[in-house]
Amino acid sequence: MGSLINSDVTEGCDFKPLDPEEFRKQAHQMVDFIADYYQKIESYPVLSQVQPGYLHSRLPETPPDEPESFEKILKDIEKDIIPGITHWLSPNFFAFFPATVSTAAFVGEMLCTCFNSVGFNWLASPAATELEMVVMDWLANMLKLPQTFMFSGGGTAGGGGVIQNTTSEAVLVTLIAARDQLLDVIGVESICKLVVYGSDQTHSTFTKACKLAGIDACNIRSIPTTIESGFSLSPSIFRKVVEADVAAGLVPLYLCATVGTTSTTAVDPVDPLAKVANDYGIWIHVDAAYAGSACICPEFRHYLNGIDQVHSLSLSPHKWLLSYLDCCCLWVKDSSSLVRALNTQPEYLRNKPSESNEVVDYKDWQVGTGRRFKSLRLWLILRSYGVVNLQRHIRSDVNMAKMFEGFIRLDPRFELVVPRQFSLVCFRINPKSHYGSNYIDMLNRKLLEWINSTGRIYLTHTIVGGVYLLRFAVGATLCEERHVVAAWKLIKDGADALLKRSEE
């Protein structure tokens, strides 16, 4: 924006929203603000203690007409925003799955923002498309995926990877590819006959994606699992369910198998499930959002055995590969099925490279049109740390979880509910008295509430097989052994107080 020689608006000639020197000044101030925040992050309660509606009363009803100073805004962030933050980066955050971060990803994200390139097609920013292709092949290499999932193994119509925002979108786009491929054969009016499969442990986003895609809610199978099988999906039960559907005149479409479920990190056995699914022409997607990252270590790679038989795989580096939100990597063997279902060809985006079929246009691999240059983050992570350090990082988290698991085993008032496989420990207090299961559940609810109300650590719960349990998820980037030790002491203190009270 500049001065307006022919303007009837004489005001506003001096508004420069991106003056490089003002940019430099404010961005440096923000770097220090953030570094200071990271330094003192342990001083804040992990779980925000504000009440619903706290912010509305603190802020004006309308935006200001005139500018306010950056210094005033920074003060308001301290005063009004930070109290309402649940500090996901705190080393005392053990809830959900932590969202992991790193300096490399932060500066990579700054660079992505800086260029603000809208890489819907190759020409709109060739580097954005090509770096994503390179980085997705690099990650595929680290995971020892078959060549069929890599660009270097085929061509633009073959295998390759793409960065989605979330697992939800990875599931949605592959489901649409599978759906349209099948409806092309059996006719669009058969959409109500399509059946999709997951277990009762599959992430809720699977059901949501299926509904978005127009799958009849009655045809979304949530196959029961049991504690005895570690909450993993049984191939023989899966086969029976599919057979019953086929016998009923329905058409099996899509299986979402999970490597590392959200509740307990259960692993569905990819190899035997894929064999069943392939017998029926079912598209197999593997959701390895959390645990897939562990498979860059040889000792965990076996959880992906059978991956050569599936159609698509997704994992989210924001969960365990230090990338910040949001970054979900999706690989497919047959990208042409995605492109057939998702491509658009408006005139205003037509260009010679796209028409040459020599390039990838990522808009045809995703829901939206516009897309950011996210591969910069992954590129900076992989180069700044190297594969060796990323493996160390995974192993360190797993070892801290093992340590916590050891604490649980040594205290007779506690028990592990399912075996630990990665960096999540599922446990509960169970004083092995004559109390019934409702009472035990209630004790655990009270323990969790007490722990979180202290603001010193944050844990979450789940219910599996009817059992209410607490989840101790190691993985916050700043977490060290001392935090795990202190967390365990706090949990024990809570148990002491609770059991003492319940005995009184």
Added chain:
Amino acid sequence: MGSLINSDVTEGCDFKPLDPEEFRKQAHQMVDFIADYYQKIESYPVLSQVQPGYLHSRLPETPPDEPESFEKILKDIEKDIIPGITHWLSPNFFAFFPATVSTAAFVGEMLCTCFNSVGFNWLASPAATELEMVVMDWLANMLKLPQTFMFSGGGTAGGGGVIQNTTSEAVLVTLIAARDQLLDVIGVESICKLVVYGSDQTHSTFTKACKLAGIDACNIRSIPTTIESGFSLSPSIFRKVVEADVAAGLVPLYLCATVGTTSTTAVDPVDPLAKVANDYGIWIHVDAAYAGSACICPEFRHYLNGIDQVHSLSLSPHKWLLSYLDCCCLWVKDSSSLVRALNTQPEYLRNKPSESNEVVDYKDWQVGTGRRFKSLRLWLILRSYGVVNLQRHIRSDVNMAKMFEGFIRLDPRFELVVPRQFSLVCFRINPKSHYGSNYIDMLNRKLLEWINSTGRIYLTHTIVGGVYLLRFAVGATLCEERHVVAAWKLIKDGADALLKRSEE
């Protein structure tokens, strides 16, 4: 991550991916790198001049095992990445719609990244949810939207706004809400009878969203427009198409009206279209991705007349309100219809505030589960600049487009193809000779190719009503009058050379 007292892996004890002092150092370096890039951005060719596959040959096939230095990576960004960038922030970028940026949004984005809060529900980061509610109400105020689109006008089941990634998602989620509301009444097996409506100028993402939602491709109406009506959708033709569908036993579902189409910024008349749609119980969405932002100025607000009669409205501040990608604001009157269609209730996300119904859980307003703290960007923009400067910004762009329009009018070899309404000028070279339309199209194609091959500016084209035209989109944040003047001189030079050649 820390040292591992009980570890069987003794290596890797010193890998700290988020050491605050290392963070401070690298982030400061990156700020200077970016400020320098912004300072010298005019020295790069706007449109990248690399060939397909350029990057693959420059980078290794696999990631490094060991860390590489930040200095080396920065050098490689200069050497390998920047040549492949199409510089969307260049003041000489006049293609598509420019993606606008600002210092305030950049530092806001840094802060969003910093917290990395995954605000799927209120408790997961109360500030993230509540600031988004406040900011969406602020913007609604600036646009003079009716109270029914604001949180302050209703409650959690009523009106309000949410930040989506892209227009595609805004259309998809509202379409799903409309679809499921209707299928609840007429039965899920009627999905193949649902009909959706747009014009032949509606963004391609509308068709894509409809296909994602399982709408039969045969039932997606792309109603023709004409140059005489400025490519806007005619309410009377719309009514006839709907009547024919009803007569054929089909069920009208959803209308996407556009305020500011991508090709030519045509405006569909919201008020009379809404009257027709409401007669048939059709959900009306207004896609104002680009031009909606202009409506913060009183002189443009009339383009939203009738907005009180529609169900939902989206606009993308990354297009004209300086926000960087990706940021699409969606307002709905009846958020409960979104929530009914999109909510998930997995046990591991259950919590007291959500169950109290006193809070908004934004995961139920969008496709994915996880979500970033994007409202920080908008909050910083609105406070740092104030409404007055944002209005100045819009007017300044419009005035620069008017100036360019004036240049076209004064040169008899050129013509405006449609009247300019905002900051886009649609023009073509037309030497008014006896040459046919194919020849004129060819001249314009050649002119565009020549202009873009210089690397000095970047323009794109479209075809409307059978006419091939060039789009001059003013709006890059750094653009000043001198850039528009220089661009016009370059275009004239191209025309001189081209017409001279064609006469020889």
